Amino acid sequence: MVEEVFRAEYGRAVSVLTRVLGDIDLAEDAVQDAFATAVRRWPVDGVPASPAGWIITTARNRAVDRLRRAAKGAEKHAQAALLAHEPEEGEVGDVPDDRLRLIFTCCHPSLAPQARVALTLKLLGGLSTAEIARAFLVAETTMAQRIVRAKGKIRAARIPYRVPRDADLPARLEAVLAVVYLIFNEGWLDRADLADEAIRLGRVLAELMPDEPEVWGLLALMLLVASRREARLRDGEIVLLRDQDRSLWNAALVAEGQDLVRRCLRWNRPGPYQIQAAINAVHSDPPTDWHQVVALYNQLMAIAPSPVVALHRAVAVAEVEGPAVALLEVDTLDLDRYHLFHAVRADLLQRLGKNPVPALEAALERAEHPAERDLLRTRLGLAAADQQDRADDDHQRDHDPHPDRHAAGLRRRGRRR
Amino acid sequence: MTQKYLLGIYQPDGEAPPPEVLDPIMENLAALNEEMRAKGVWVFAVGLHPPSTATVLRAEGDDVLMTDGPFTEGKEHIGGFTVIRAEDLDEALEWGRRLAGVLSPLPVEVRPIAV
Numbered sequence: 001m002v003e004e005v006f007r008a009e010y011g012r013a014v015s016v017l018t019r020v021l022g023d024i025d026l027a028e029d030a031v032q033d034a035f036a037t038a039v040r041r042w043p044v045d046g047v048p049a050s051p052a053g054w055i056i057t058t059a060r061n062r063a064v065d066r067l068r069r070a071a072k073g074a075e076k077h078a079q080a081a082l083l084a085h086e087p088e089e090g091e092v093g094d095v096p097d098d099r100l101r102l103i104f105t106c107c108h109p110s111l112a113p114q115a116r117v118a119l120t121l122k123l124l125g126g127l128s129t130a131e132i133a134r135a136f137l138v139a140e141t142t143m144a145q146r147i148v149r150a151k152g153k154i155r156a157a158r159i160p161y162r163v164p165r166d167a168d169l170p171a172r173l174e175a176v177l178a179v180v181y182l183i184f185n186e187g188w189l190d191r192a193d194l195a196d197e198a199i200r201l202g203r204v205l206a207e208l209m210p211d212e213p214e215v216w217g218l219l220a221l222m223l224l225v226a227s228r229r230e231a232r233l234r235d236g237e238i239v240l241l242r243d244q245d246r247s248l249w250n251a252a253l254v255a256e257g258q259d260l261v262r263r264c265l266r267w268n269r270p271g272p273y274q275i276q277a278a279i280n281a282v283h284s285d286p287p288t289d290w291h292q293v294v295a296l297y298n299q300l301m302a303i304a305p306s307p308v309v310a311l312h313r314a315v316a317v318a319e320v321e322g323p324a325v326a327l328l329e330v331d332t333l334d335l336d337r338y339h340l341f342h343a344v345r346a347d348l349l350q351r352l353g354k355n356p357v358p359a360l361e362a363a364l365e366r367a368e369h370p371a372e373r374d375l376l377r378t379r380l381g382l383a384a385a386d387q388q389d390r391a392d393d394d395h396q397r398d399h400d401p402h403p404d405r406h407a408a409g410l411r412r413r414g415r416r417r
Numbered sequence: 418m419t420q421k422y423l424l425g426i427y428q429p430d431g432e433a434p435p436p437e438v439l440d441p442i443m444e445n446l447a448a449l450n451e452e453m454r455a456k457g458v459w460v461f462a463v464g465l466h467p468p469s470t471a472t473v474l475r476a477e478g479d480d481v482l483m484t485d486g487p488f489t490e491g492k493e494h495i496g497g498f499t500v501i502r503a504e505d506l507d508e509a510l511e512w513g514r515r516l517a518g519v520l521s522p523l524p525v526e527v528r529p530i531a532v
Contacts, residue, residue, distance in 0.1 A: 110506060160505040168507075169428045308467045 001047055002038045006233030009052040010035075014100035016056050021063055022235060024105075024123065024151055030066070062396035062399035099124065100208045101161050103201075107176040108159045115150035116179045117186075125197050133195050135186065173181070173209070176180070177218050177273060180205065184222050188229065195226055213267045217274030220260035226254035238375040241283060254284045274303040290319035294344060307333045311341055323351040338368035342375065346383070356383045419502045421460060421530040422476035422509040424516050426522050430468060445519040453501060458512060464497035496523070500530065 012032065015025035016177075024236025034055045048054035051303040106119040114136075121127045133143035153159065164172040180201045202219040209215050231248035232239060239245075264274040279296045282289055297313035310333055317328035327348040335341035342363035346356035360380040367373050433439060453459035468487035475482045487494055499516065503509040509527050517525040 108512075110510065146478075155508075156531070157527075158505040160507050164507070 001051075002035060002042055005038070005051040005055065006035055006126055007039075009055055011102070012052060012099055013055050013059055014126075015102040017059050017063065017399055019098050020060060020307055024154065024160075026066075027059075028123070030059040030063035031055065033062040033066075041063050041410060056098075058300060084098050097163065097208075098163070099204060102165055102206070103176055103208075105154060106170060107162050107172075107179045108154075109172070109175050110159060111153065111159065113182070115146055116164050116175070117182055118143060119150050119322075120201070121178050121183065121197065124201060124381070126134075127197070131142060135191060172213070173212060173228075176205070177214060181218060181222070184225075188222075188225055188232075191227065195222070198222060211266050213269045214271040214273050214406035216260050217264050217271055217277050218276035220257045220264065221273050221280060223253045223260070224257035224277060226250070227257060227284065233371060236369050236371055236374065237378065241288075246286060247270060249284070257281060270299065270303065272300060273302045276319055288327075290316050294320050294367075307335045307337070308340075311335060311344060318348060318351070323348040327352065337366060338374070339376075340365065341361045345378075345380070350383065355388055357387055383385050419504055420509070422501050422503055422506075422513075423526075423530055424499040424501060424509075424513050424528040425495050425528065426499075426516070426520060426523055427493045427526065429484060429493050430491075442519065445488050446516075449515055449519055450499070453512065458501045460500040462497070462499040464468045465495065469496040489497045515524070 001087045002079075011154065013025050013031045013034070014024075016025050017030050021027050021030070026246055037056065038051075043047075048262065053221070102123055105118065106123055107116045111119070111402050115135075118132050121132050124130065127135075129147060130140050133140040133181075136143070150390075155398050163169075166253065180198050183201070184198035187198065197221070199222050202222055205215045206219050227250040228241070228244060230250065231244035257277065261274070261277050264270075275296055277299075282292050282296070293316040294313065297309065297316055301310050301313060311330065314333075315325045317329060327345070328363055330341070330345055333341060340363070342359045345386045346359035346363060349359060350356040357380065360376060360383055364373060364376045364380060367376055434442075452461055473484045473486065473488050473489045475484075501509060503510055503512065506527070506529075509529075513525050513527040517523070525528060
């Protein structure tokens with residue numbers, strides 16, 4: 001029970017206490033104290049009627065005790081006195097603004113992106129430093145330093161604890177959504193806990209900013225991608241969308257995601273996340289209507305053009321206009337460092353009956369995720385064997401007096417060997 | 418309570434730009450400083466002579482070692498700075514953004530002052 005409340009309410013409690021205490025570290029300590037007390041008391045006294053309220057009130061009392069005990073100078077006494085007497089309006093009740101403020105502080109553009117992710121997971125998600133370090137494959141001490149440094153900057157540079165003014169909101173919201181999506185992408189392949197945390201944060205954002213279509217767009221996108229999680233890997237190897245077992249898709253997530261996409265469409269204020277969600281909604285309704293996917297990618301290219309979007313668009317173009325047209329488009333893209341660029345080229349080359357091996361090798365050189373590397377290795381093995389067969393065929397054809405008549409038959413025999 | 422911030426201006430070593438480039442920049446800079454003063458944000462601002470005019474001192478025991486040149490060798494050095502008083506980092510960054518705009522393409526470092 002305490003564990004559940006912890007997951008659900010940690011961020012809210014830290015947010016409220018940060019406002020009350022004016023300091024993130026004090027707030028975290030107080031909230032952790034309160035949860036430690038809950039672990040001892042709730043099994044004996046029973047779970048309070050409002051667990052979240054209990055945690056926040058207890059945390060605040062703990063902070064007052066702590067400040068009194070630590071008080072050496074008049075200033076700290078004053079702070080403790082202030083805390084003890086100042087009636088905090090709505091403190092125990094729902095003050096949605098507090099979590100929103102904390103999210104904007106954690107995702108402030110003056111912090112490094114990695115630090116934004118770490119702070120958001122720690123302060124709003126309640127993940128421990130060790131958990132975050134594991135998720136991002138860095139040493140715990142490294143992650144601890146990163147978090148301490150970021151908190152030090154928030155304090156010293158006075159990164160404000162407030163929702164940005166309207167003029168700054170679009171850009172600042174974009175940074176927040178990017179952090180949540182980054183957390184999701186880090187986890188969606190094989191770290192379900194991180195992906196779930198990102199979805200939870202997405203739901204909190206949607207609750208706090210219900211009038212921002214992009215917030216709902218991001219949530220819909222994450223739900224639709226997550227709906228295919230069980231079908232995405234087979235024996236640790238990636239299964240491409242077209243080969244997935246659709247009975248493994250999570251129907252509830254698909255339905256919720258598609259419902260949100262429809263709501264976004266009615267809004268008619270499209271943005272990059274909403275369009276990506278719409279593309280995933282089309283995929284979730286097989287057989288995929290590729291014309292619609294291309295149209296959506298065209299829309300995405302119009303409002304948020306990037307080579308990566310162009311690459312994904314080309315994949316859809318291949319389904320509508322054929323691999324030759326798609327390859328022409330792919331070859332104009334400056335994405336040499338991106339493994340998917342080479343993987344897509346390999347697929348198109350193969351469909352055109354050309355040698356995909358060099359492109360697959362380039363993709364393998366650049367891919368980092370083990371599951372992606374496994375998939376590429378498998379494809380490379382098949383393609384290399386295929387190329388060998390063709391080379392053998394060509395060799396035989398050189399000695400064949402009637403190459404045209406026999407080539408097709410030889411190739412089929414060659415494949416079967 | 419407000420916080421003071423240093424807006425440090427980094428510039429490449431070497432010749433200053435010719436007057437036809439520099440003069441309008443300096444005019445815009447003067448105008449920005451004036452606006453900062455009018456808003457009660459401006460605390461202090463200086464421009465520095467080139468790093469080749471610097472002398473470095475370092476006490477070792479009873480001696481003080483003296484060397485020619487700037488403390489760090491590099492292609493860029495601090496060319497001047499403005500100290501402002503702001504409510505929080507967002508306000509300081511807004512002024513920093515204005516300064517970087519005037520001095521483009523020189524980078525501006527915004528850093529809180531401790532005391």
